Structures are given as C-alpha cells and as structure tokens.
Amino acid sequence: MLTDYHVHLRPDQEGSTAESYFTSANVDRYREAADERGIAELGVAEHIHRFVQSLDVWRHPWYRYWAQDDIDAYCDFVRSHGLKLGIEADFLPDREDRIANVLDGRPWDYVVGSVHFMGEDAVDVHGEPDWEAWDIWRGADPERVWSRYFETLGEAARTGMFDILAHPDLVKLFGNRVPAPDGDLRRFYERAMDGIADSDVAVEVSTAGLRKPVREMYPAAPFLKMCLEAGRPVALSSDAHTPEQLGYEYERAVEWLSDLGVKELAVFEDRGRRLEPIG
Numbered sequence: 001m002l003t004d005y006h007v008h009l010r011p012d013q014e015g016s017t018a019e020s021y022f023t024s025a026n027v028d029r030y031r032e033a034a035d036e037r038g039i040a041e042l043g044v045a046e047h048i049h050r051f052v053q054s055l056d057v058w059r060h061p062w063y064r065y066w067a068q069d070d071i072d073a074y075c076d077f078v079r080s081h082g083l084k085l086g087i088e089a090d091f092l093p094d095r096e097d098r099i100a101n102v103l104d105g106r107p108w109d110y111v112v113g114s115v116h117f118m119g120e121d122a123v124d125v126h127g128e129p130d131w132e133a134w135d136i137w138r139g140a141d142p143e144r145v146w147s148r149y150f151e152t153l154g155e156a157a158r159t160g161m162f163d164i165l166a167h168p169d170l171v172k173l174f175g176n177r178v179p180a181p182d183g184d185l186r187r188f189y190e191r192a193m194d195g196i197a198d199s200d201v202a203v204e205v206s207t208a209g210l211r212k213p214v215r216e217m218y219p220a221a222p223f224l225k226m227c228l229e230a231g232r233p234v235a236l237s238s239d240a241h242t243p244e245q246l247g248y249e250y251e252r253a254v255e256w257l258s259d260l261g262v263k264e265l266a267v268f269e270d271r272g273r274r275l276e277p278i279g
C-alpha cells in the first residue's frame with residue numbers, strides 16, 4: 001500500500017483561500033492523481049498557521065500574516081470528503097500546552113510535527129524580502145544552526161504530540177545556497193536520535209526534498225538508517241501543494257526504501273497506527 005499523508009490542498013501563496021481550494025472539485029483532482037499513481041491512502045495536513053486558532057499558540061508575524069481560516073470548518077470539509085484528516089503543526093518549544101489546546105478534541109487521523117522554527121526564525125525561509133528580517137541564514141554558522149535544528153527535532157519527537165515527524169532533515173533544503181557543514185553529518189543526526197528512539201513517532205520519508213535546491217530525499221539515508229535501528233516506522237509522503245506534486249518521484253522512493261530494507265509503511269486512523277506492506 002502506498003500513502004500520501006503530508007499533502008496540502010493549496011499552494012503557499014497569496015490568494016490561496018479556503019473558498020477557492022477547499023472544494024469538491026479540487027479534492028477530485030487530488031483523488032484522480034492518487035488513483036493514477038496507485039496511492040491508496042490519501043490524507044491532508046494543512047499548516048496550523050493557516051488557522052485563526054493558531055493565534056492562541058503564537059502571535060509570530062508569520063502566523064498573524066497567514067491565520068485566516070477556521071480549523072473546525074477544515075476538519076468538517078476534509079472528513080466529509082473522505083480524506084484522512086491531518087494537520088502539520090510546528091513544534092514550538094515551551095508552547096506545547098498551547099499547541100495541545102488546538103489539537104486536542106479534534107478528530108485527527110494523525111498529526112504531522114515539523115520543526116520549521118528555531119526561536120523566531122524559520123529554517124526554510126531564505127532570500128524572501130518580506131521575511132528577510134528573520135532569516136536564520138544571515139551570517140549563520142552552519143554548525144550551530146544544524147546542531148540546534150536536530151536538537152529541536154529530537155525534542156519534538158520526545159513530546160509525544162506528533163504521529164509523524166515531517167521532513168526530518170529540512171535544514172538541508174537550500175543545499176549549497178547557504179553555508180552547509182562539512183564531513184560526516186551523523187554528528188548532527190545523533191543530537192536528535194535519543195528523542196526519536198525514546199518516542200513512538202513515525203519518521204517521514206518525503207520526496208519533497210527532491211523538488212528543493214538540495215535535490216535529495218528527506219531524510220538522508222544515514223539518518224533514516226539510524227531511525228530504523230531505533231525501531232521507528234516510516235511514513236511516506238510527498239508534501240504536495242498541488243495535485244501534480246502528489247506522489248512525486250514515488251517510484252524512486254519505493255526503490256530507495258527497498259534498498260534500505262524498509263518493507264512496510266505506517267498507516268494511520270484516529271491517531272492509531274498500523275503497518276502495511278509497501279504495495
């Protein structure tokens with residue numbers, strides 16, 4: 001069985017309103033793409049910062065800019081269209097209770113946890129004039145950024161708040177467009193591994209990295225091997241923001257997983273997990 005759980009029904013851009021994208025016609029486009037690509041399990045995981053309720057978690061400029069939609073209307077829409085219901089929630093240290101207040105009591109099939117922010121800065125924002133003021137890469141020491149990123153990732157796993165740990169080595173996404181550390185990167189991965197090993201989280205394998213400047217799968221093979229040795233299951237997703245991106249490069253991903261000895265994928269329902277053979 002193939003899955004695509006970390007999927008957005010719309011691009012991250014101006015004018016991508018709920019009214020224009022949370023429609024039956026749009027869901028049909030995603031479902032057709034899933035059928036074509038043999039993806040039996042299709043779910044969506046909208047960014048938490050798109051919902052007004054996220055302002056109770058954080059009043060960061062990014063959140064204030066994007067928070068426009070109602071989270072319960074989203075849940076109703078997704079459920080009524082027969083998709084698995086997820087959300088992509090930022091891990092924000094010291095805000096766990098506030099995040100839990102938004103997540104608890106809502107009918108998720110799974111919660112995708114992401115480390116996008118370290119402090120006020122986002123690791124996946126670079127060279128966008130509007131957000132330049134909090135570009136983490138300005139004058140950054142890559143050793144420090146990477147160390148902190150993976151420490152935060154381990155903390156995110158350890159909270160137990162998330163079912164899936166998204167794009168685990170997101171910090172690499174800009175490739176050599178930003179300063180990058182040298183040598184064996186496992187010294188960074190190890191900083192996350194205690195938290196991941198102590199958790200029950202599924203580790204996302206995401207083909208989205210292949211679309212980014214780094215042109216690599218998330219996570220790198222050595223990182224995934226460490227997670228597998230720690231007994232963590234794999235969740236496969238594309239982080240699509242359009243129907244065209246659904247299941248992006250899945251043939252390559254399936255082959256890559258097979259080479260790494262992964263034979264099963266995590267499947268989610270009502271925040272429960274089971275394993276199914278990769279189909």
Ligand SMILES: [Zn+2]
Binds near residue numbers: 088116
């Ligand atoms: Zn993300």
Ligand SMILES: [Zn+2]
Binds near residue numbers: 006008088239
């Ligand atoms: Zn995403």
